[in-house]
Amino acid sequence: xxxxxxxxxxxxxxxxxxxxxxxxxxxxxxxxxxxxxxxxxxxxxxxxxxxxxxxxxxxxxxxxxxxxxxxxxxxxxxxxxxxxxxxxxxxxxxxxxxxxxxxxxxxxxxxxxxxxxxxxxxxxxxxxxxxxxxxxxxxxxxxxxxxxxxxxxxxxxxxxxxxxxxxxxxxxxxxxxxxxxxxxxxxxxxxxxxxxxxxxxxxxxxxxxxxxxxxxxxxxxxxxxxxxxxxxxxxxxxxxxxxxxxxxxxxxxxxxxxxxxxxxxxxxxxxxxxxxxxxxxxxxxxxxxxxxxxxxxxxxxxxxxxxxxxxxxxxxxxxxxxxxxxxxxxxxxxxxxxxxxxxxxxxxxxxxx
Amino acid sequence: xxxxxxxxxxxxxxxxxxxxxxxxxxxxxxxxxxxxxxxxxxxxxxxxxxxxxxxxxxxxxxxxxxxxxxxxxxxxxxxxxxxxxxxxxxxxxxxxxxxxxxxxxxxxxxxxxxxxxxxxxxxxxxxxxxxxxxxxxxxxxxxxxxxxxxxxxxxxxxxxxxxxxxxxxxxxxxxxxxxxxxxxxxxx
Numbered sequence: 001x002x003x004x005x006x007x008x009x010x011x012x013x014x015x016x017x018x019x020x021x022x023x024x025x026x027x028x029x030x031x032x033x034x035x036x037x038x039x040x041x042x043x044x045x046x047x048x049x050x051x052x053x054x055x056x057x058x059x060x061x062x063x064x065x066x067x068x069x070x071x072x073x074x075x076x077x078x079x080x081x082x083x084x085x086x087x088x089x090x091x092x093x094x095x096x097x098x099x100x101x102x103x104x105x106x107x108x109x110x111x112x113x114x115x116x117x118x119x120x121x122x123x124x125x126x127x128x129x130x131x132x133x134x135x136x137x138x139x140x141x142x143x144x145x146x147x148x149x150x151x152x153x154x155x156x157x158x159x160x161x162x163x164x165x166x167x168x169x170x171x172x173x174x175x176x177x178x179x180x181x182x183x184x185x186x187x188x189x190x191x192x193x194x195x196x197x198x199x200x201x202x203x204x205x206x207x208x209x210x211x212x213x214x215x216x217x218x219x220x221x222x223x224x225x226x227x228x229x230x231x232x233x234x235x236x237x238x239x240x241x242x243x244x245x246x247x248x249x250x251x252x253x254x255x256x257x258x259x260x261x262x263x264x265x266x267x268x269x270x271x272x273x274x275x276x277x278x279x280x281x282x283x284x285x286x287x288x289x290x291x292x293x294x295x296x297x298x299x300x301x302x303x304x305x306x307x308x309x310x311x312x313x314x315x316x317x318x319x320x321x322x323x324x325x326x327x328x329x330x331x332x333x334x335x336x337x338x339x340x341x342x343x344x345x346x347x348x349x350x351x352x353x
Numbered sequence: 354x355x356x357x358x359x360x361x362x363x364x365x366x367x368x369x370x371x372x373x374x375x376x377x378x379x380x381x382x383x384x385x386x387x388x389x390x391x392x393x394x395x396x397x398x399x400x401x402x403x404x405x406x407x408x409x410x411x412x413x414x415x416x417x418x419x420x421x422x423x424x425x426x427x428x429x430x431x432x433x434x435x436x437x438x439x440x441x442x443x444x445x446x447x448x449x450x451x452x453x454x455x456x457x458x459x460x461x462x463x464x465x466x467x468x469x470x471x472x473x474x475x476x477x478x479x480x481x482x483x484x485x486x487x488x489x490x491x492x493x494x495x496x497x498x499x500x501x502x503x504x505x506x507x508x509x510x511x512x513x514x515x516x517x518x519x520x521x522x523x524x525x526x527x528x529x530x531x532x533x534x535x536x537x538x539x540x541x
Contacts, residue, residue, distance in 0.1 A: 007534075008527030015501055015526065017508050039534070046533050049483045051395070051503040057408055059390045066386065066412050070419045072379045307481045341481075348481055 010040065014047040052305055055294075058220055141167045143184070146301030148278070153180070156191035157198065162277055164219075164298030185217045187275055190232075201239055205257045208235040214249075215274045221294050228254045228274035236263045281321045289314045289336065293349075300325045306349045311338055371431040374422050382422070386415055389432065393439050396504055399496050400443035410446065414438035436506070436514045486536040490529055497522060498529045 006029060012018050013026045030036050066072075143149050143165045150160045154172045161167055165184025178198045190198045192211025200207040202218035205225040212232025218225040227236050229249045236255050237246035245262025249255050254269035273283055280299070284292055290312035293304045302325065306312055316335055320328055329340040329347070341348040367388075373381035390411060397407035414435055425431075490498060497515070500506045501522075508526070512519045 004524075004527055004531070007531040008523050011526035011530040012508075012523065014530075015508070042537065043530060043534060046483050046486075046537060047502060049487075049502070051499070052484050055404070056391055057394050057404065059387060062390060062408055062412055063383065063386050066415050066419075067383075069412075069416055072382070072419075307484070350481055 010043065014044060050309070052307065052309075055221060055290075061220075137170050137172065139169055139171060141169075144301070145298050153178075155193060155196075155198075158189045160187040160278055162186070162298065163301075182216060182218055183220050185215070185219065185277060187213075187215045187278060189213045204239050204259045205263075206237045206239045208237070209233070215271070217274070219294065222291055223258055225257045226254065226274070227257075228269065228271040230271050230275065238262065281319075283319045285317050286315050287317075288312065289316060289332075292316060292318065292320075292332070295320075296325060296328065301345075303346045304349055305343075305346050308349075308351055311336070311349060311351065367431065368427075371425065372427060374418075374431075375425045375427065377422060382415075382419055385418075385431065389435055390415075392504060393435060396436060396500070397439050397443055399499055400440070401446060406446065407443075410442040411439055413442055430510075430513075433510050433513050436510075437516075440514055482537060483533075486533050489536070490532060494525045494529050497525045501526065 009018075009022060009025060009029070012022065018026065030040065141149070141151060141161070143161050143163055145163050147163055148161065150158055151167065151169075152158045153169055155178060157178070159167065159180075162185040165182065165186060167184075167186065168181040170179075173196065176196060178193070178196050180198075180200055182200055182202045188198075188200070188209075190209050190211050190213070194210055198209045198211075200209075200216060202216050202225050203220060205218060205227075207214075207216055207227055209232065212229060212234055214227060214229040214232070214234050216225070216227050225236075227234060227249060229251055231251055234249045235246055236249060236257060238257060238259075247255050247263045247266050249266040252268050252271050253266040254271060254274065255263045255266045257263040273281075276282065282295065293312070297303060314336055316332070318331065318335065320331075332338065333340060333352075337352045339350045339352050341350065367385075370381045370385055374385060393411045393414070394404070394407050397410045398404060401407050401410070417438060418435065425434075487495060487498065497511055500511050500514070501508070506514070508519050508522045511517075511522050515522075
């Protein structure tokens with residue numbers, strides 16, 4: 001048993017706050033009882049334990065917002081979507097997916113239309129950080145984890161949005177462009193209007209269309225933005241001023257854009273598999289575990305807590321298809337030598353011993 | 354995203370940045386932002402569980418710093434200044450939203466029943482047992498522990514940021530050690 005003075009001394013010692021005289025006191029204590037050195041060793045392990053990993057923030061985006069607010073020239077483009085702190089309340093009519101315990105994913109029907117009422121409003125261009133700044137024409141839609149939703153816009157365009165996605169769009173399209181902002185994943189069926197191109201700002205990418213059907217995958221936690229076209233023609237470019245790199249995708253083509261390089265040359269690919277997320281099917285190819293866990297968190301509304309943050313970087317190739325989360329985790333467990341332990345809504349991730 | 358950690362910037366480099374900031378140097382301000390943004394968010398998250406709120410709080414602290422730049426005290430440590438600022442924002446937010454009570458409850462809800470020695474043995478050498486024990490510390494003690502161990506703040510810095518005495522920090526750390534030792538005595 002430690003009395004309080006010894007505990008404080010050892011704490012100071014372990015935290016590197018000891019004077020030389022105090023270090024000598026610790027040595028005296030170590031020699032006083034054969035059990036003491038081992039006790040100190042185990043406390044050293046506790047003292048040096050790393051903080052449980054969690055998702056780092058997008059510091060660049062946060063800086064952009066601060067730079068805008070303080071009027072500092074930052075050299076990058078404007079009109080970044082502002083993150084909302086409260087969710088929009090959609091009108092009735094959207095269907096809530098069953099809780100992770102019941103698995104009816106296969107019954108998901110292709111599209112259902114949700115008419116949204118205006119809830120929390122924000123302005124996009126020249127965004128502020130204060131929550132009370134409003135532009136009455138913009139709508140923000142946040143899809144919670146564990147749910148999906150389709151929205152129909154003023155021009156008849158319909159967008160199916162996956163769990164965890166956010167869409168900013170105007171109540172009414174005015175001007176020469178139809179512009180929306182996406183963070184997450186959506187399948188677009190854009191109403192044809194040759195006179196008014198439809199523009200999607202998705203993280204560091206800009207997707208421009210006239211009238212088509214395509215998928216945009218743009219999670220802020222992933223590095224890349226991926227566009228897959230089912231029908232029609234779509235252009236993909238970096239969301240920066242003076243960006244010259246731009247590709248045009250046609251039917252059955254896929255292109256990927258990373259922040260440091262231009263869009264990849266469009267290649268014919270399995271577009272159907274890119275839209276399969278609507279049937280709860282997704283394939284990961286050499287993707288980091290963190291990306292896969294992020295997807296599972298959004299679909300099943302759970303939270304992973306990693307005991308060892310280095311596990312998140314491990315790369316996997318895995319096909320997930322309409323299974324229960326426990327089956328999926330068992331699969332991942334076999335591939336990675338990790339163990340998953342449920343704790344309420346959280347799932348701890350530990351190395352297998 | 355480039356990762357810059359504090360170890361690569363010496364304290365003299367930081368005071369140089371602070372001085373430039375005082376003179377209105379925008380690049381210096383940006384460097385300071387990138388240097389401290391993530392650690393401050395980690396720190397803020399201990400008070401407010403929601404990441405988005407933590408991020409907003411840190412942004413507000415920096416905006417405030419910028420607007421006060423010409424009035425900065427050159428002898429003052431800019432790092433502790435930022436931590437104090439974020440902490441004040443956090444406490445104001447908690448008070449305003451009356452979330453403090455709920456926050457404390459949340460901590461208790463997450464606690465599973467205390468495990469038997471056999472179960473702890475089974476979890477031997479896992480980080481999880483340690484993290485769990487840390488999460489069981491009373492809130493103020495846990496925050497001090499995390500500030501020292503995870504934020505790498507010295508006792509003196511912690512005392513300054515939390516406006517308490519160094520003696521209090523020592524006492525709290527000692528009690529943390531005593532609790533963790535008892536809780537984890539079946540770990541090798």
